[in-house]
Amino acid sequence: MKKWMQLALGVLTGVGGFFDIGNLATSAQAGASFRFQLLWSLLLATVLVIFLVEMSGRYAAVSGKALPDAIRERFGFKFWAGPFLILSFIHVLVLGAEIGGICFALHLVTGLPVPLLAPVVGILVWLLLWRTTFSTLENSTSVLGFLTLAFVVAVVVHHPPLREVAAGMVPSLPHHHPAQYWYIAVSIVGAVLAPYLFYFYSSGAVEDRWDKGYVGVNRGISVIGMGFGSLIAVAAVIVAAVVLAPRGIRVDDYHQAALMLTDAFPFWGFVLFAVAMGVACLGAAVEVGLSMAYATAQTFGWTWGEDLEPREDARFCLVYTAAILISTLIILFGVDPFKLTLLTMVISAAALPFVAIPFLLLMNDRKTLREHTNGWISNTVTVLVVLLSVVLAAVSVPLTLIGGS
Amino acid sequence: MDLVRDVLDKQLVDREGEELGRVDGVILEIRPDGPPRVEAFELGFVVLARRIHPRVESWLERLRARWSVRKTARYRIPWATVQEIRESEIQVDVRAQETPAYDWEIWLRRNVIRHLPGGGE
Amino acid sequence: MRTVASRLGTGWWAAMALATVFLSCQTQSPEQVLLKSAEPVASWLATLRMTSEKWAANSAPSRFVRSTAQAADDSFEQAERDAEKGEASPAVREPFHRIFADSRSACDQLRRAAVADDRAAALPIARRLAALQAELAALRKANEEPTS
Numbered sequence: 001m002k003k004w005m006q007l008a009l010g011v012l013t014g015v016g017g018f019f020d021i022g023n024l025a026t027s028a029q030a031g032a033s034f035r036f037q038l039l040w041s042l043l044l045a046t047v048l049v050i051f052l053v054e055m056s057g058r059y060a061a062v063s064g065k066a067l068p069d070a071i072r073e074r075f076g077f078k079f080w081a082g083p084f085l086i087l088s089f090i091h092v093l094v095l096g097a098e099i100g101g102i103c104f105a106l107h108l109v110t111g112l113p114v115p116l117l118a119p120v121v122g123i124l125v126w127l128l129l130w131r132t133t134f135s136t137l138e139n140s141t142s143v144l145g146f147l148t149l150a151f152v153v154a155v156v157v158h159h160p161p162l163r164e165v166a167a168g169m170v171p172s173l174p175h176h177h178p179a180q181y182w183y184i185a186v187s188i189v190g191a192v193l194a195p196y197l198f199y200f201y202s203s204g205a206v207e208d209r210w211d212k213g214y215v216g217v218n219r220g221i222s223v224i225g226m227g228f229g230s231l232i233a234v235a236a237v238i239v240a241a242v243v244l245a246p247r248g249i250r251v252d253d254y255h256q257a258a259l260m261l262t263d264a265f266p267f268w269g270f271v272l273f274a275v276a277m278g279v280a281c282l283g284a285a286v287e288v289g290l291s292m293a294y295a296t297a298q299t300f301g302w303t304w305g306e307d308l309e310p311r312e313d314a315r316f317c318l319v320y321t322a323a324i325l326i327s328t329l330i331i332l333f334g335v336d337p338f339k340l341t342l343l344t345m346v347i348s349a350a351a352l353p354f355v356a357i358p359f360l361l362l363m364n365d366r367k368t369l370r371e372h373t374n375g376w377i378s379n380t381v382t383v384l385v386v387l388l389s390v391v392l393a394a395v396s397v398p399l400t401l402i403g404g405s
Numbered sequence: 406m407d408l409v410r411d412v413l414d415k416q417l418v419d420r421e422g423e424e425l426g427r428v429d430g431v432i433l434e435i436r437p438d439g440p441p442r443v444e445a446f447e448l449g450f451v452v453l454a455r456r457i458h459p460r461v462e463s464w465l466e467r468l469r470a471r472w473s474v475r476k477t478a479r480y481r482i483p484w485a486t487v488q489e490i491r492e493s494e495i496q497v498d499v500r501a502q503e504t505p506a507y508d509w510e511i512w513l514r515r516n517v518i519r520h521l522p523g524g525g526e
Numbered sequence: 527m528r529t530v531a532s533r534l535g536t537g538w539w540a541a542m543a544l545a546t547v548f549l550s551c552q553t554q555s556p557e558q559v560l561l562k563s564a565e566p567v568a569s570w571l572a573t574l575r576m577t578s579e580k581w582a583a584n585s586a587p588s589r590f591v592r593s594t595a596q597a598a599d600d601s602f603e604q605a606e607r608d609a610e611k612g613e614a615s616p617a618v619r620e621p622f623h624r625i626f627a628d629s630r631s632a633c634d635q636l637r638r639a640a641v642a643d644d645r646a647a648a649l650p651i652a653r654r655l656a657a658l659q660a661e662l663a664a665l666r667k668a669n670e671e672p673t674s
Contacts, residue, residue: 069416130521130523131523247572253597300427301427314510314517367492
């Protein structure tokens with residue numbers, strides 16, 4: 001029974017890890033500009049992420065090591081140094097985007113300007129990490145995560161044309177603006193396959209002291225957690241397609257997405273959107289901050305753990321503190337949160353090979369995983385992810401220039 | 406024993422199981438009569454920097470001399486103190502809190518953490 | 527394995543740099559630049575219209591309308607600057623400039639109404655925005671190249 005309580009980790013990772021500001025922004029863009037046509041990229045990303053999250057959890061359960069730990073050990077510092085720095089840079093940008101998202105959600109509710117809210121939000125996120133334990137974070141953010149179901153309810157209210165929705169789940173070529181189409185498709189994959197997700201999930205599994213017995217439950221959690229997150233994202237695409245696209249509204253700014261739920265809920269829609277956005281971004285901010293601290297502490301062999309008191313792992317706490325400080329400053333200095341999000345998603349997509357390639361070797365390490373190494377299905381998916389990541393890395397910069405404007 | 410695989414970059418823990426750092430470098434003793442022997446482990450950012458490029462190492466050395474809390478750039482752990490080599494970590498017979506590896510950790514505890522709410526006791 | 531990876535890495539960055547240079551050198555015709563600058567204007571006109579309608583229906587608060595109008599105005603301003611870049615002939619450029627200016631005017635009207643909490647003004651402004659939308663759509667269609 002306790003193992004299934006671990007579902008909370010899954011849902012937390014699903015809401016914060018899957019449905020975060022990146023997904024909200026890209027889903028709204030996709031629905032507004034291309035209606036249901038880009039649903040296939042979201043579904044593809046979902047399938048891939050389920051496999052990768054399952055692998056992250058399985059590795060942690062069997063070896064007792066989280067991913068960054070294992071990567072430094074197996075690949076050596078010389079190979080890991082470059083990717084580690086790049087991924088740390090991306091972490092800070094993503095954290096900035098998430099904090100920007102929380103700020104905007106608060107701005108919707110209070111009317112206060114986003115840069116002014118940044119220090120408040122930064123302190124809030126920091127306090128959460130400083131004062132709570134991992135299990136408290138898991139349980140509270142996953143309960144709050146259910147508020148994002150507002151998008152799903154809105155879909156039910158809207159009665160979208162099911163045949164068109166289903167057609168969108170099959171890959172198709174765009175009828176207009178092909179560069180923008182593929183740019184959003186790439187951003188969607190970059191938003192879903194975020195590195196912090198895997199580092200957080202595997203480290204969380206170690207924090208929760210998983211052992212080999214959790215391998216089965218891990219599979220369920222991966223599917224349910226990521227499935228839940230995907231459900232919200234798909235709902236967001238559909239709502240944007242039904243509410244924004246017919247009006248000719250393209251999403252280039254959060255203001256254009258904020259009224260998404262007001263057709264379905266004339267009175268509550270505005271607040272629901274703000275709450276859903278705020279909650280998703282808060283969950284994500286916590287995950288990204290922790291992921292950065294996990295990756296850094298494990299890379300250098302420091303004591304780490306959210307369950308520990310700050311004075312027991314001071315350097316670990318210093319990392320997330322510094323990350324939060326820098327990201328807060330980014331928003332405080334007036335960087336546009338929406339543009340930051342889009343930029344980050346593309347850079348994330350470009351850095352995907354650094355995330356994907358280690359999986360290929362780690363998951364086939366018979367010495368560590370014994371009978372739990374990848375089966376042929378998991379390996380095929382992993383190879384596909386690696387190939388896809390190389391393609392994405394190659395096209396993301398050109399696409400940004402022509403499709404992102 | 407394969408040095409690179411079994412020792413380098415491995416997690417080190419002290420005699421109580423507390424994390425001590427990672428094996429950033431290995432000091433070898435070249436013997437005329439036989440294969441090289443591990444003399445000691447080396448820990449430190451400077452050691453890591455050397456693996457990237459010697460220039461990075463010297464730059465980091467200068468930074469450390471000016472700004473760091475650490476008393477020594479490189480912390481050496483002699484091979485003789487190794488208690489056990491496990492699959493996932495190497496245990497050495499020291500106490501982490503008393504080693505240079507913990508210089509920053511202890512400095513942060515004393516000068517920063519203590520002054521923040523919830524950091525005391 | 528490690529040296530192969532680092533060589534691939536350098537090769538990839540070199541390719542990226544080349545692609546970036548190549549794409550930055552791409553030029554568009556003046557008409558294309560104008561049409562491209564009109565896209566966000568159309569989108570923001572639609573946004574402002576929806577915002578006014580929702581405001582009138584009590585689905586959105588006045589402060590949000592003010593904030594959206596501010597964001598829209600920034601975008602209209604940017605569109606005007608982008609339209610200049612193409613250096614199209616004044617005859618072609620003039621109608622676009624007029625609509626962009628009218629859009630900013632309507633946007634400002636909405637902002638002032640929001641500041642004054644004058645919800646009654648919402649629907650007339652929405653109608654004005656709808657008219658501008660239609661005008662812009664017709665203008666874009668008229669300027670579209672036959673091969674697009």
